[in-house]
Amino acid sequence: MRKPYTILVVRTGKEALAFSVWPQVVPLLLLLGALTAGVVFYPQAQRQEHERARTRSLEEQALQLQEHLTSLEAQVQSLRQRAGVAHPKALAKPQASGSSVPSDSAQRLQSAQVRLVALATDFTQQVRPELEKVLAEEAARPWGLPLRKMNRLSSHFGGRRNPLGAGYEEHNGLDLSSALGTPVYATAPGLVVEAGWAAGYGNRVVVNHGYGFYTLYGHLSKIYVQTGRSIARDHLLGAVGSTGRSTGSHLHYTIFHHGQAVNPMAYMPPLPLAE
Incomplete structure (x- = not known):
């Protein structure tokens, strides 16, 4: 008959622990350990994949938002020229944020936010009032022939x-x-x-x-x-x-x-x- 195995657990600053395990039980302990590791590590892998997917989604959203903002800025610039309003000063670059999103995505999103606020402020306070004046003058300006039939x-x-x-x-x-x-x-x-x-x-x-x-x-x-x-x-x-x-x-x-x-x-x- 096989003798039991003695397992010694050494603990820093504490008394070592010793316990005996019969050879027949060792495979069961190994299987239990593997199952336990699977339960612990699988959810962690799932969370990591979820974070990567979330990061990719945020990066795509940030890029799309920047593209839309670029188009919107071009349209506002066209209206600004029509209203005769000078181009505003260049915006300061946004400071780094403490977001958990990777730096590229975080900077893109923060930059988009800064641009959007500046664009809205510029349009509301400068472009729209002058544009309304221009449109009112254009509406009042004579145009066309005063006759429908002319020789x-x-x-x-x-x-x-x-x-x-x-x-x-x-x-x-x-x-x-x-x-x-x-x-x-x-x-x-x-x-x-x-x-x-x-x-x-x-x-x-x-x-x-x-x-x-x-x-x-x-x-x-x-x-x-x-x-x-x-x-x-x-x-x-x-x-x-x-x-x-x-x-x-x-x-x-x-x-x-x-x-x-x-x-x-x-x-x-x-x-x-x-x-």
Whole structure:
């Protein structure tokens, strides 16, 4: 019969432990030890794999967020240029965080957070107020033809031969030849400030569009608005005629900006040259 094994456990600073184990029991102890190690180490391996998967997911999210932010920054920069706002100063690099996420992912996420906050602040405090002003001015700016039907451009802006006498004269608008009674429309929203007879222009309507813009519609046969009336773009103002200093049925159209007559052709699609 085999003798039992004696197992001695040495402990630092303490008395050693000794116990006997029969040979037949040793395989069972080894199996029990292996099973115990499996129970301990398998969950640990699972946790490590879970952390690696979580890290990969965070890295992907951080990269995607940075790509979206880059696109958003480009769009805000485009709006900034349209609003005439100078580019903000470069942002300071974010400081390292104490996150348990690996440094690359942590820095990407923190950088994205800093960029997002700065972008939101910049857009809210600088870009949006100026952009709203620009959009309001654009909405008030005259654009397009005041006629839906036109025969031709009979007289351009600037110097021209006097149609009623000798010599040359300055013409402060465009003469748009059209049939008598053709509807005349406002080229921008605004307030009617004059509606009636004026020397040279005959029946005419003047609209204040704000931001220094005024438009004048002259030689009308009929006027359909009154002074003080707020109107929208494309509002019906009157009808083409030949009242005042005129040689035929046409609309005289002038744009004033800050008191100076400007070439209306800069505020409409291209037109055929005057004959």
